[in-house]
Amino acid sequence: MAHDTTKRREALRESLIGLAEAQVRADGLASLRARTLAKEAGCAVGAIYNVFDDMTGLTLAVNGRTFGRLGKHVSDAVAKVADAPPTERLVAMAIAYLEFASANPNLWRALFDVEMSTDRDVPEWYMQELGRLFAIIAQPLSELHPDPEPGEIDLMTRALFSSVHGIVLLGLENRISAVPRERMEGMIEFLLKRATAT
Amino acid sequence: MAHDTTKRREALRESLIGLAEAQVRADGLASLRARTLAKEAGCAVGAIYNVFDDMTGLTLAVNGRTFGRLGKHVSDAVAKVADAPPTERLVAMAIAYLEFASANPNLWRALFDVEMSTDRDVPEWYMQELGRLFAIIAQPLSELHPDPEPGEIDLMTRALFSSVHGIVLLGLENRISAVPRERMEGMIEFLLKRATAT
Numbered sequence: 001m002a003h004d005t006t007k008r009r010e011a012l013r014e015s016l017i018g019l020a021e022a023q024v025r026a027d028g029l030a031s032l033r034a035r036t037l038a039k040e041a042g043c044a045v046g047a048i049y050n051v052f053d054d055m056t057g058l059t060l061a062v063n064g065r066t067f068g069r070l071g072k073h074v075s076d077a078v079a080k081v082a083d084a085p086p087t088e089r090l091v092a093m094a095i096a097y098l099e100f101a102s103a104n105p106n107l108w109r110a111l112f113d114v115e116m117s118t119d120r121d122v123p124e125w126y127m128q129e130l131g132r133l134f135a136i137i138a139q140p141l142s143e144l145h146p147d148p149e150p151g152e153i154d155l156m157t158r159a160l161f162s163s164v165h166g167i168v169l170l171g172l173e174n175r176i177s178a179v180p181r182e183r184m185e186g187m188i189e190f191l192l193k194r195a196t197a198t
Numbered sequence: 199m200a201h202d203t204t205k206r207r208e209a210l211r212e213s214l215i216g217l218a219e220a221q222v223r224a225d226g227l228a229s230l231r232a233r234t235l236a237k238e239a240g241c242a243v244g245a246i247y248n249v250f251d252d253m254t255g256l257t258l259a260v261n262g263r264t265f266g267r268l269g270k271h272v273s274d275a276v277a278k279v280a281d282a283p284p285t286e287r288l289v290a291m292a293i294a295y296l297e298f299a300s301a302n303p304n305l306w307r308a309l310f311d312v313e314m315s316t317d318r319d320v321p322e323w324y325m326q327e328l329g330r331l332f333a334i335i336a337q338p339l340s341e342l343h344p345d346p347e348p349g350e351i352d353l354m355t356r357a358l359f360s361s362v363h364g365i366v367l368l369g370l371e372n373r374i375s376a377v378p379r380e381r382m383e384g385m386i387e388f389l390l391k392r393a394t395a396t
Contacts, residue, residue, distance in 0.1 A: 159365060159385035166364020167357060187357035195392040
């Protein structure tokens with residue numbers, strides 16, 4: 001009996017994540033509504049809060065899937081150029097990041113737009129997913145700087161991730177500064193080649 | 199009589215921009231409501247739409263003021279180091295950008311979050327404000343590259359602006375990647391020194 005309850009709860013959880021993911025993909029994070037989801041899942045609104053602490057908890061679960069897919073897309077792109085010099089691998093990752101953001105604009109935006117109050121603990125698994133993404137970037141940087149100052153690789157990793165993110169964000173999303181895809185790739189190459197020249 | 203109408207209209211326009219600016223500054227762009235503004239301005243909701251095409255038109259007017267203040271803050275910072283080498287001037291601009299964003303987070307976010315449908319013409323004056331900001335960045339880059347390829351300075355300007363924007367955005371706004379101010383400055387210096395090394 002307790003076992004059945006756990007199974008039902010788990011099934012509802014998976015169903016809600018899938019429905020929320022479809023909603024965010026189609027219309028963005030701001031369109032997510034507990035009432036609509038409950039209707040689609042065939043459950044009461046209150047049942048959602050039996051499974052997730054709040055709607056942010058559900059959004060984090062959706063983002064967890066997106067992180068996983070993004071990480072796989074970037075890793076696959078790097079694997080194809082595994083023998084290339086570090087800078088070329090970084091460019092391949094950044095282009096893969098641009099591709100993922102282009103193909104999944106709403107899911108990608110939700111990774112950054114999720115509301116997290118400072119008093120809310122960010123779940124451990126979330127930080128691990130983030131850490132995995134940063135580790136992929138840190139690898140070629142470590143090869144370029146085999147004897148770094150303490151914290152140097154981490155600072156470069158975050159600076160370059162943030163920079164590529166800024167280029168992709170303003171290039172894709174903001175219509176007043178939107179630039180053709182080819183030009184975004186040009187900016188990414190300019191930036192990474194310059195930043196990693198030794 | 200027609201003159202009085204024009205003056206009243208202009209006064210209402212200024213009043214609405216001021217009220218909207220205060221609202222965006224306090225609670226962000228998403229909190230802007232025609233009904234609330236009309237109440238504060240002591241006018242009918244319809245009167246707002248006699249002065250602005252729509253709420254986006256009002257937001258653009260608020261953003262125009264913010265652009266002006268941001269441009270002044272950045273220009274003033276550069277003026278203080280007018281005799282420094284180009285890279286140091288770029289760093290001073292970027293730090294000034296970080297300061298402005300830190301001090302005016304909601305107004306700064308509104309510059310990028312305003313909804314512009316692709317079929318809406320971006321006003322000429324808006325593009326000019328943007329052009330002025332980019333010209334400030336392009337100046338030291340032109341000194342570093344006195345004989346650029348066609349389009350090279352523009353690409354570098356946009357790439358570096360977007361990169362600094364990304365560092366400031368993720369550093370300030372996103373709690374899962376928030377970093378101390380000093381570290382953001384470190385990332386900005388790393389990036390700009392690397393990117394502009396000749």
